[in-house]
Amino acid sequence: MSTHKKRTINNLSPEVREHIAENMKERIYATITLLAVIAAHWQTASHHSIRGTVLAIAGAVIALWVATLISARMSYRAVHGKSVGSGEYRRVMFTSAGLLAPAITPIALVLISSTGLYSLATALLISMVVLLLSLFLFSFSAGLKIYTNKWRLLAVSLLEMSVGIGVIVLKLAIGE
Numbered sequence: 001m002s003t004h005k006k007r008t009i010n011n012l013s014p015e016v017r018e019h020i021a022e023n024m025k026e027r028i029y030a031t032i033t034l035l036a037v038i039a040a041h042w043q044t045a046s047h048h049s050i051r052g053t054v055l056a057i058a059g060a061v062i063a064l065w066v067a068t069l070i071s072a073r074m075s076y077r078a079v080h081g082k083s084v085g086s087g088e089y090r091r092v093m094f095t096s097a098g099l100l101a102p103a104i105t106p107i108a109l110v111l112i113s114s115t116g117l118y119s120l121a122t123a124l125l126i127s128m129v130v131l132l133l134s135l136f137l138f139s140f141s142a143g144l145k146i147y148t149n150k151w152r153l154l155a156v157s158l159l160e161m162s163v164g165i166g167v168i169v170l171k172l173a174i175g176e
Helices: 003-011 014-043 050-080 086-099 101-113 120-143 150-174
Strands: none
Touching: 014 050, 014 086, 014 101, 014 120, 014 150, 050 086, 050 101, 050 120, 086 101, 101 120, 120 150
């Protein structure tokens, strides 16, 4: 991470930094979820259309986003005994927006496959690789702030990325 970005993040209030951390958490969560969706489609790519695959990917992250908004409203009412205020709802909208970002690259890759440049199965395979690499890079860039030993940083990042690999392996093993 550049020195400028570090200074910028360090200049933010603890509350804003927490909102950014929540947004990143949602993005990582959606990445892991999309790995399962994409692995299932990759395994049976010959049975899926490009349109259906795009709708499945978009539908997965939109469903997660809506579920997050609804659960935030319900849990807020349960704890506070009142409706969510507009300020709190804007915070939830920002933090949950991270759920939508991981779908951009897979959708773009699947849409490009419609040109015949490569197959739908190849688009899905590349999407899984890109999502796995994004998990690794998130972990690695965050770890740069706390680990001085580069081998430990690499090991932790690979271990955290292995969660995504585990999701793919499990999805392929159960055949769904």
